[in-house]
Amino acid sequence: MPQQMPLRTLLAEISALTLHVQQLSRMAGEARALIDNSQMSAPTDPASSHPHDSAMPDEPDQRAQRVELEEAILRLFDETFGPRPDTLERQMSMSLIAEIGPAAFVQKVLWGEEISDIALTIALERMLPALDMLVEAHPEAFLRQANSVLGRFRSN
Template sequence: MSATPPDSAESALPHPVRLRTLIDEISQLTLHVQELSRMAEEARELYERGVLPAPPDPRELVDQVENYRQQLEAAIVHIFEQVFGPRTDTIERQMSMRLIAEIGPEAFVQKVLWGEEISDIALTIALERMIPSLEQLVERYPSAFLSQANSLLNQFKAG
């Protein structure tokens, strides 16, 4: 007889290979969102300087960025379900989803891993089981989650 009941939290842990696949998908979506955001900023600067004419409908690019963000959020929700189960009424899940909606998925991951405010620390403690997966995500795609550090490093390289 198994020491872990089939309905326990431990038996609900996802298979490591499936979780890695989900993390890879989130990483790819994050990179797409950041690339589109960078492109949108460059285009805005060119339009403002008059170098390029504005596109017929500039909302298309914004819609693309928003679409990728929604896909990334959906992937994070899926990881929540894999790690914590399908319940949406937990305080951890509700707090996380509200925060992702407010600040975006990239900033959410940064807050969980490196936040210094008391609310960030509480979030990190609540999501402790996700930390190894989030750390792997950052290690695999550091440019997606370390954009501020990369920006400073690029300034030093150029100077």
């Protein structure tokens, strides 16, 4: 009988595969756009911007806020999982933060509905209360879209 994989290892494998599928899907979309437009566009720097990270434009204040959020997330990892940089949770999360930004990362973990988001949430379960507190401390970063919608309702 085959040996069963520990749940943690299985979740890590699922998360890694899901992230790879997302990257491949994004690459296929870019290739499709190139074929449709018959021209090449400049590649985007995943560390500076991402379509899902539109809440953090590339302005000095937003860059400072991004750095502050990344440092806060690193402290939360240290407090939750210890200072080791080689933990699976940290490695998986840091590459995602670099790709989509800290605000979008926290939003995925707390409110994401895709299978990859749920796997990430399960992997970071011990960190969820601290991420909730981070959102409470920085609502302007994480709830910017909601605030703009509420502002439109208030003005009507």
